[in-house]
Amino acid sequence: MKSFVDQDTCISCGLCVSAYDELYTFNDDGKAECIVDAIPPECEEDARQAELNCPVNAIKVSE
Secondary structure (H helix, E strand, C coil): CEEEECCCCCCCCCHHHHHCCCCEEECCCCCEEECCCCCCHHHHHHHHHHHHHCCCCCEEEEC
């Protein structure tokens, strides 16, 4: 499973970073980005929740 943050859509609200800091951080442009290449099995639900909670749907999770 992978997670991608669309940099053009992200508004830097910080929901994903504050709730799931093991998966997301802010990059040098102040936008969120996923910091792991593959989502660990124990974090898959967190990645799905981040995708659902993103207010602008910038986060996409795929198998």
